[in-house]
Amino acid sequence: MLKQVRAKPRAGAETAPREVDRALPKGEGEGLRERTFVMVKPDGVAKGLTDEIVARIERAGLKIVSMRRMRLDRGLAEELYSVHRGKDFFERLVEHVLSGEVVVMLVEGEQAIARMRELSGATDPTKAAKGTIRSEFGSSTTENVIHAADSAESAGQETRIFFGKPKIL
Ligand code: CMP
Numbered sequence: 001m002l003k004q005v006r007a008k009p010r011a012g013a014e015t016a017p018r019e020v021d022r023a024l025p026k027g028e029g030e031g032l033r034e035r036t037f038v039m040v041k042p043d044g045v046a047k048g049l050t051d052e053i054v055a056r057i058e059r060a061g062l063k064i065v066s067m068r069r070m071r072l073d074r075g076l077a078e079e080l081y082s083v084h085r086g087k088d089f090f091e092r093l094v095e096h097v098l099s100g101e102v103v104v105m106l107v108e109g110e111q112a113i114a115r116m117r118e119l120s121g122a123t124d125p126t127k128a129a130k131g132t133i134r135s136e137f138g139s140s141t142t143e144n145v146i147h148a149a150d151s152a153e154s155a156g157q158e159t160r161i162f163f164g165k166p167k168i169l
Pocket of ligand 1: 146
């Protein structure tokens with residue numbers, strides 16, 4: 001069912017092969033299958049945490065459909081965080097994600113959006129639940145290792161920014 005297709009990324013994003021499948025049919029008795037956008041931030045990449053994060057996602061039973069290591073440009077960073085434009089931390093956040101390489105991922109599975117938020121933990125690492133990625137590895141609300149889309153709407157928007165429009169094949 002999965003087919004290898006060429007992504008049509010927005011201007012500024014890198015080109016990479018990706019996989020897109022059909023309309024994610026729900027099997028009998030199966031829960032809600034979703035896709036979400038996840039990014040290992042520059043502090044996570046610099047600390048060598050990418051493999052650890054991939055392992056945690058896979059151990060949680062979620063599938064990484066596509067993954068790419070890249071550097072964001074300012075347009076892409078500001079688009080990703082556009083809902084935070086005007087907030088006092090916006091510039092700090094954008095500067096941080098521009099400060100080094102990131103790893104972007106398209107993650108799929110049952111309740112993938114909520115489960116990735118659970119794995120990540122609260123924004124502030126000091127308040128994140130024990131055992132979560134941010135609790136174990138984050139150092140501040142800005143350098144908190146990982147970004148995971150916070151709603152179905154953001155997941156759709158962020159996925160489109162980095163992986164292009166889903167294709168019905
Ligand atoms: P992320 O999941 O990438 O999505 C938005 C980011 O904004 C969040 O992680 C934090 O890094 C940052 N952020 C949110 N709230 C604050 C805050 N109060 N102070 C600083 N940064 C914040």
